[in-house]
Amino acid sequence: MLAAVATGRLDIWTTIGAHLYFIGRLIYLPLYAMGVPVLRTVIWMAATAGLLMVIAGLFLG
Structure with a gap:
C-alpha cells in the first residue's frame, strides 16, 4: 500500500x-490459535488474494 500511495496508483x-x-x-490469527485448519486456509487465501489485488493495482493501475 505504501508503494501504491507513493506512486499515486490508488x-x-x-x-x-x-x-x-x-x-x-x-480473522486468521484467532483461527490459527484455535487450530481450525480448513477455514483458516480459506481465510489465508482470501488475504493473499487481497495482497495480489494491491500488487496488480500497483503494476497495472
Whole structure:
C-alpha cells in the first residue's frame, strides 16, 4: 500500500485489496490459535488474494 500511495496508483481495487488483506489476516490469527485448519486456509487465501489485488493495482493501475 505504501508503494501504491507513493506512486499515486490508488483505485477501488487497491483499496478493496488492502481491506481484504487486513481483515483476512485479522480473522486468521484467532483461527490459527484455535487450530481450525480448513477455514483458516480459506481465510489465508482470501488475504493473499487481497495482497495480489494491491500488487496488480500497483503494476497495472
